[in-house]
Amino acid sequence: MTIYQMNDGRFVLKGEGWSDRTMHVIKNAHRSASLVVTRGRVSNGRTFDEELAAEYAMLATKIAHFEQTEPVSTTLPHLPGCPVRETSALYPHQDGVCHQRQVAVLLSGNRIVIVTCVMQRAFSLEDEIFWQCVKATLDLE
Numbered sequence: 001m002t003i004y005q006m007n008d009g010r011f012v013l014k015g016e017g018w019s020d021r022t023m024h025v026i027k028n029a030h031r032s033a034s035l036v037v038t039r040g041r042v043s044n045g046r047t048f049d050e051e052l053a054a055e056y057a058m059l060a061t062k063i064a065h066f067e068q069t070e071p072v073s074t075t076l077p078h079l080p081g082c083p084v085r086e087t088s089a090l091y092p093h094q095d096g097v098c099h100q101r102q103v104a105v106l107l108s109g110n111r112i113v114i115v116t117c118v119m120q121r122a123f124s125l126e127d128e129i130f131w132q133c134v135k136a137t138l139d140l141e
Contacts (some may be wrong), residue, residue: 020111032120033127035134043111048083051112052104056087066091068124074103078139082106084133099123101131112138 017043026035042051052071060066071085077086083106090099102116115138117131 017068026052031127031130033130034118036114036118038114040112040114042106042112048104048112049085050083052085063091071104076103076105076138079105079137082140093120096120097122103135103138105138107140 009099012037013104015129018138020039021041022039024037028034040051040055043054046054049071058066066089068089069087069140071087074083074084074086076082085104087102088100089102090097092098098100098117098120099120099122100116104112104114106112115134119127123131
């Protein structure tokens with residue numbers, strides 16, 4: 001049995017095999033920005049980096065002209081003991097180009113939380129400051 005918890009409440013999932021793969025999208029219409037928080041898990045037999053590489057490879061097959069930087073190891077102030085990888089990417093979307101910044105965090109139990117900031121334009125200085133604030137205040141259980 002697994003208890004699934006969310007801000008609004010919780011419910012019981014009977015049986016085996018449940019894995020939290022939820023995605024939360026938080027939009028800011030004034031900035032043309034979205035924060036996407038995704039949960040996942042490292043597959044059996046893979047390392048954190050191998051799991052991320054597989055996820056990125058899958059994205060590249062689904063999004064035409066997807067360009068991403070190599071993941072860079074970094075640390076986050078509230079998660080000093082957790083491995084973190086940061087990337088930037090861009091890809092065509094509708095009439096423009098989406099730009100994104102992303103951190104992937106490995107938590108206990110091989111859980112992964114990925115936070116992605118997506119802009120429908122290039123990041124401005126104000127956007128970069130916003131992204132740095134998100135990273136500096138990110139605290140996970």
